[in-house]
Each structure stands twice: as structure tokens, then as C-alpha cells.
Amino acid sequence: MYTSHLLRKGRVSQPLHFYVITAVTNQRQPIFTQIDIAKKVITELYVLENEKAVNTISYVLMPDHLHWQFQLLNKYTLAEVVKRLKGRTTQLINKAEQRKGSVWQADYYDHQIKNESDLIKQARYIVANPLRAGLVKNIANYPFWNCIYLT
Numbered sequence: 001m002y003t004s005h006l007l008r009k010g011r012v013s014q015p016l017h018f019y020v021i022t023a024v025t026n027q028r029q030p031i032f033t034q035i036d037i038a039k040k041v042i043t044e045l046y047v048l049e050n051e052k053a054v055n056t057i058s059y060v061l062m063p064d065h066l067h068w069q070f071q072l073l074n075k076y077t078l079a080e081v082v083k084r085l086k087g088r089t090t091q092l093i094n095k096a097e098q099r100k101g102s103v104w105q106a107d108y109y110d111h112q113i114k115n116e117s118d119l120i121k122q123a124r125y126i127v128a129n130p131l132r133a134g135l136v137k138n139i140a141n142y143p144f145w146n147c148i149y150l151t
Contacts, residue, residue, distance in 0.1 A: 013078035018057065018113035020069045020122050021082055026102040030063035031093070038144045040092045041066065044085055053081055058123040058147035060130060067126045069113075082108050123147050 025031055032038045038061050045068060048054050054070040068085075072078055090103040113119045127150065130142040139145065 012112060013072065014112070015072055015074045018069065018071050018119055019078060020067065020111045020113065020126070021078075022065060022067050022109040023082065023086065024065040024105045024108075026105055028064045031103065032061050032066075032144065033063045035143070036096065037093055040096065041085075041089050042144065042146075044088050044092070047088070048081060048085060051075065053084070056146070056148070057119070058126045058149070059145060060126050060142075061144035062129060062133065062135075067129060069119075069122055069126055078110060082110075120149070123149055 032041065041061055042059070045056055045059055049056050049070075052073055053075045054073055057069040057071065059066065059068040070081075072081065076084065086104045093103050094100055111122070113122060127139060127145055127147050130136050130145070131139060136142045
């Protein structure tokens, strides 16, 4: 990502606001097709929730990227939350796969939710991602997603 530094331009981190982040795997490698690897990432989303860093609203883990919608709490900044997620999952995946190196691209895209309508719109977009990508015809058949509005 040659212009990744531009993703940080205008980035705001405000506790109790809602965000969507998109994080992409290094060189877009489709490493999240294996259930055991995908579970490591999903588990870490909820570890951050249990640490009172975020409240997860929705997520979908695609083969080569993650869309994650959450409310940022007071414990960490947005950048710290993403850094912890990427660092922890990289360590877990590298250990499990007996490999070294980056799992994720260096930066990420973020979107601060503007209002309740945007919150719901973003959740729908996230959940429908496997459908748009043609991975499944019914979201119920895709294993790596969750949304508080649909459980």
C-alpha cells in the first residue's frame, strides 16, 4: 500500500464513538479460509471486548481482510485497539502456522460513524460482504461474521 500514510490523515480517536475499521492481510493473502486461523482473529475481537476496550457491533472476517464495527471505550485509542488486534493475531497465527512475518498490511482504513442511520447502514454493509463477494448465497452459510442486530 504505497499511500498508506494517507489513511492516517484526519484520523480521529474519540472514546464512546462508533467506528468501522477495515484491515487487510499482507499482500492480500487469503489466510482466513482455515477455521482454526479465523477463530484466532475472532477470539481476539472478543478479548478486546472483555478487556473493556470496545463493544463489538458487527464484524465479518473475509479470506483476506476484516471489517469490524465497534464502539471505542475509554481504555485505548483507536490506533492502540487496532495495534493490539493485529499484534496479538500475528503472534498467534505465526505460532500456529510455524511461520514468521507480517499477517496484516501496515495500516488500516477507518470510518467514524456519524449517526444511528450510519451505524445500521454500516452493519448491513459488513454482514452482506460475503454475499457481494460471491462466497455464499445466504449469509447463514458463512461462518465468520456476527452482528448484535441479528442474534
